[in-house]
Amino acid sequence: MRSVNVLDYALKSSQGDARETLESIKTQNARVSFKEVATFDDTVKIPYHLFKDEVKEDSREIKKAIKKVVQSLSDKLSARQRANTALIVGTALVDINIVASVNASAYDYKKQPYASAKKSVDSFAQEISNELGLNPFTMTISTACTSSANALLEARNLIKSGVFEYAIVVGVEIFSQMMSDGFSSMKLLSLDVQRPFDVNRDGLVLGEAIAAVLVGEDDSSWRLRGGFSNCDSLTITSVSPSGGEYSKVMREAMRLANVAAKDVTALKAHATSTPANDMAEINAIREVFAPDVAFTALKPYVGHTLGACGILELAIFMSCVDDGFIPKTLNHSESIIKEYVPLQEPKACDSGVFMLNYFGFGGNNTSLIIQKESL
């Protein structure tokens, strides 16, 4: 049976494009900016992984930036192939189009003449699809931090079912004041750096990203072996401290991909650096894997890019392995569980089976299994 493969990727992160992001990771020198967010009684400056060339909270700017990333993949397809390519978006971004409509109609002093231009969270995708000659089928998945990882699984289903020959899956997260203030209200933001699985971890650093992968059944060294996604949690924002919900999704992903834990070369953790989530995740890793499992976290390099992290971290992980290594986990000094320590140094690696985990609010948990053939 033919497999669905990752044929190409493109990205824009706080560190730049794919090549620049890889360079930042290799030199362990990640650029961080700052933004102001509201707290209950004040505003504070927080570290934030922002794009170098700021994409403003403006729909035209955002669309232009997404189009550039998508086009870098679609340009490599023929017209016939593009017509058989679906565009699937994953994002947790607050819908600024709706905010604009509220402002234009709900307040007298902001009132604007009525215009019936269709605007939804998926409008950018539809417009980009038309402009680039892709198939008109677009879909936006919004499942918080698992959004674009789940979008990838949807794309895989559509290709396996023969509905489309290819899909471009794009993860999008641009700075949103409302979203940032929301994380601040939940006291989840670090004022310093992300310290994944470290005893001194104190929260996450948000980031902007637009990342895309082209998937299809053409030959590729990168194969999407499978994955699993479910909705299982203790509350809407937390899982059990044991991480039982996470270990369940990891095991099911491996079962569906016909992979045993011992076959997994390395694991990319979700690793938000928040006290509760990292504890649950490392407990789940302990439940599923032996202590010698190689695992790492990418968020200290690019921030937590929420709905975009599924595809961004997939693309970054692939670019690192293509370059012959798995990155070390930055800012880690003492592990929560002493037997389970994330990579302290880059590990040489150019092939293998890899698990990539993503966990989000709303109980959404996703585990992807990818494989790179040895050359």
Place this chain on the structure above:
Amino acid sequence: MKLYVKAFSSYRGDLNAFDVKKELKTKYKLDTRRQDSFIHLAVYGAQLLKDKIEINSNDELYVTSGVGNIDVLQKTNNYVHEEKEFIKPFDFINMLGNTTSYYVASSLGLKDKNAFQISDNFTFINTLVSVCASLNASKKEAILGSVDLSTNPEEVIKRVLGVSEETKVTSGVNYQKLSLSSLGALAEVEFDAKIHSLDEVEALLKKTKSKVVVSMRCERLDSKKDNEFFETMPSHYLNQAIETKEDLVYVDCFDDRYKIMKVNVLI
């Protein structure tokens, strides 16, 4: 592509208005705190479905909408930007699309796949395509909820949906339990990802003996059109076809592109 409907539920605010939140608390004994009208509507429709059919914990859940939870965005936008208040954590959480599908899953005891998805135009038919592809892979069954909430003022949602100012918009929720198997099915739904031309649609409509409903967006089609609107209207007409035991062809349109959903009632 084909899916079979095993059960369905519908609620439309304009036809049968009552306090949905109160009904969730009193009839279904559900905790409605920290939720808002959009979530209440979605959960209420799910409970109506649960009244009709057994829900398996590994059923896949899809929730789709024209624009999502506009209620919480409007409310939060108002107090954050107009009244300069600090965003409340649960309003922030409710802004995330999958919060609605989380509450639906919790109320139904679902523990499997849970996707909140939106598609620009054709959102219901495109979600059927997605559900069908997913069930082909998983061999499970799926619950599909379609939720649309109107706003006050209505102009907000009309601007977002891109409909004329005179259009009647309604709040509604419709669910189907969907399967690849025809065993015990109430109806067969046919659809595909393909875009049809006006000529193709006109040819099909000439041949069909089924009832035809055409979205009000199909301006160039000379046919009876629905007179009110929400983005997931085809889901409502699918349920209505089963209710009235009348086969249906539904035509949706945007930018001169057409999609078709056929419903063959099996009971």
